[in-house]
Amino acid sequence: xxxxxxxxxxxxxxxxxxxxxxxxxxxxxxxxxxxxxxxxxxxxxxxxxxxxxxxxxxxxxxxxxxxxxxxxxxxxxxxxxxxxxxxxxxxxxxxxxxxxxxxxxxxxxxxxxxxxxxxxxxxxxxxxxxxxxxxxxxxxxxxxxxxxxxxxxxxxxxxxxxxxxxxxxxxxxxxxxxxxxxxxxxxxxxxxxxxxxxxxxxxxxxxxxxxxxxxxxxxxxxxxxxxxxxxxxxxxxxxxxxxxxxxxxxxxxxxxxxxxxxxxxxxx
Amino acid sequence: xxxxxxxxxxxxxxxxxxxxxxxxxxxxxxxxxxxxxxxxxxxxxxxxxxxxxxxxxxxxxxxxxxxxxxxxxxxxxxxxxxxxxxxxxxxxxxxxxxxxxxxxxxxxxxxxxxxxxxxxxxxxxxxxxxxxxxxxxxxxxxxxxxxxxxxxxxxxxxxxxxxxxxxxxxxxxxxxxxxxxxxxxxxxxxxxxxxxxxxxxxxxxxxxxxxxxxxxxxxxxxxxxxxxxxxxxxxxxxxxxxxxxxxxxxxxxxxxxxxxxxxxxxxx
Numbered sequence: 001x002x003x004x005x006x007x008x009x010x011x012x013x014x015x016x017x018x019x020x021x022x023x024x025x026x027x028x029x030x031x032x033x034x035x036x037x038x039x040x041x042x043x044x045x046x047x048x049x050x051x052x053x054x055x056x057x058x059x060x061x062x063x064x065x066x067x068x069x070x071x072x073x074x075x076x077x078x079x080x081x082x083x084x085x086x087x088x089x090x091x092x093x094x095x096x097x098x099x100x101x102x103x104x105x106x107x108x109x110x111x112x113x114x115x116x117x118x119x120x121x122x123x124x125x126x127x128x129x130x131x132x133x134x135x136x137x138x139x140x141x142x143x144x145x146x147x148x149x150x151x152x153x154x155x156x157x158x159x160x161x162x163x164x165x166x167x168x169x170x171x172x173x174x175x176x177x178x179x180x181x182x183x184x185x186x187x188x189x190x191x192x193x194x195x196x197x198x199x200x201x202x203x204x205x206x207x208x209x210x211x212x213x214x215x216x217x218x219x220x221x222x223x224x225x226x227x228x229x230x231x232x233x234x235x236x237x238x239x240x241x242x243x244x245x246x247x248x249x250x251x252x253x254x255x256x257x258x259x260x261x262x263x264x265x266x267x268x
Numbered sequence: 269x270x271x272x273x274x275x276x277x278x279x280x281x282x283x284x285x286x287x288x289x290x291x292x293x294x295x296x297x298x299x300x301x302x303x304x305x306x307x308x309x310x311x312x313x314x315x316x317x318x319x320x321x322x323x324x325x326x327x328x329x330x331x332x333x334x335x336x337x338x339x340x341x342x343x344x345x346x347x348x349x350x351x352x353x354x355x356x357x358x359x360x361x362x363x364x365x366x367x368x369x370x371x372x373x374x375x376x377x378x379x380x381x382x383x384x385x386x387x388x389x390x391x392x393x394x395x396x397x398x399x400x401x402x403x404x405x406x407x408x409x410x411x412x413x414x415x416x417x418x419x420x421x422x423x424x425x426x427x428x429x430x431x432x433x434x435x436x437x438x439x440x441x442x443x444x445x446x447x448x449x450x451x452x453x454x455x456x457x458x459x460x461x462x463x464x465x466x467x468x469x470x471x472x473x474x475x476x477x478x479x480x481x482x483x484x485x486x487x488x489x490x491x492x493x494x495x496x497x498x499x500x501x502x503x504x505x506x507x508x509x510x511x512x513x514x515x516x517x518x519x520x521x522x523x524x525x526x527x528x529x530x531x532x533x534x535x536x
Contacts, residue, residue, distance in 0.1 A: 143406070
């Protein structure tokens with residue numbers, strides 16, 4: 001359980017490190033992540049080069065390790081605590097950020113995609129990031145703007161993109177449709193300083209769906225893999241939208257996650 | 269003049285910080301760089317997006333400030349000293365690394381381009397980098413592998429590219445033809461550690477043409493501009509090659525640079 005101090009810190013900064021996974025658990029996740037990267041599926045995204053894996057979505061539905069991970073007390077318990085009620089998995093993804101070829105995630109807030117794209121009504125969401133590799137300044141770490149979640153949903157122009165059935169693809173590409181531009185980022189950095197989320201494998205970071213964040217390219221000779229589990233409150237289900245995104249991007253089944261027993265891990 | 273200790277350090281690491289320019293000089297360079305970015309010329313390169321300026325070449329030939337810069341004692345004197353004889357300007361460029369849109373320079377050595385592309389016979393060259401903006405971990409700083417110049421010219425596969433008259437364009441794009449891949453970079457980092465060249469505006473860095481280097485994207489809301497002057501020994505002129513690159517990439521006039529008086533600056 002998170003302490004009151006930790007919760008205050010989360011409310012203030014919009015992010016918080018929680019208790020890490022063990023080395024053995026992280027090894028297993030890394031192994032399973034690589035397996036998912038190899039499996040061709042609709043939820044697998046490639047980089048612009050057309051062959052490097054950028055990430056894969058929805059693995060918690062098809063892979064028993066990840067199915068267990070979203071029920072792990074170190075992951076789901078702090079998320080439930082921060083949201084104050086039962087949660088379900090809105091989105092699950094593993095970002096690959098491959099050595100030398102892993103591309104940018106431009107500066108953005110998550111909520112606008114879920115609000116406008118999926119009909120989510122309130123930002124009653126927590127993202128849980130699990131670092132599978134050490135994150136350093138060199139390998140495109142997650143970058144955050146502490147406190148930026150307090151700005152609420154920022155007005156950003158929708159980038160023109162190809163419409164139609166596959167329009168959701170640009171939501172998870174290096175050309176995000178709701179990216180924050182340099183003038184707005186410059187304004188935001190007048191009162192807060194970009195912080196790189198660095199840490200060893202197994203580190204767990206909770207962050208707010210309104211927190212402004214990004215990541216650069218990976219200039220290191222090894223991959224920088226990261227899992228992102230997005231929990232939404234069960235009483236904040238998605239509304240109707242004209243062209244719903246695929247289920248692996250926006251789950252419409254809001255069955256609550258049943259946490260593992262306290263003290264359980266990925267193995268037992 | 270560089271001390272013997274500094275020269276030893278350069279020989280050991282393959283790079284060295286020299287005496288910086290003054291703030292006033294750097295302000296002038298920044299102002300003139302922006303002017304050159306706006307001027308349409310054959311030596312101006314754009315990023316893949318087709319409109320962001322990536323950099324501009326040959327400005328020392330058309331702009332009096334840069335013409336004076338290549339004769340500046342803080343720039344040309346240490347280069348001459350390290351090369352042990354009169355030098356001429358082989359290449360002059362200003363990299364823009366624009367806020368949020370400035371793209372990668374993949375890991376590479378410079379010499380292979382000049383040796384294979386321009387018929388340069390020996391790596392009797394020094395690069396002088398002048399930082400026009402503060403370089404930080406966030407804005408795509410120059411990254412170097414200390415000591416990697418001692419490996420000599422590394423064997424790297426030539427990336428397939430479009431041939432013909434404009435083939436040189438890929439030499440200065442984000443898809444370098446002689447880039448170092450992840451396995452080779454991984455091997456190189458077993459004995460040395462990637463170092464980010466960080467420092468205030470006006471910093472001057474000398475580096476070896478065989479030093480393995482790169483730079484990532486600029487995730488900051490401001491540009492990270494940098495001048496690169498490449499001096500070659502006058503007695504190491506370019507040889508004949510089938511399709512010589514444009515003069516702004518590989519000067520064939522090896523008239524020695526006439527340094528300004530000792531103690532002179534960009535103004536007088």
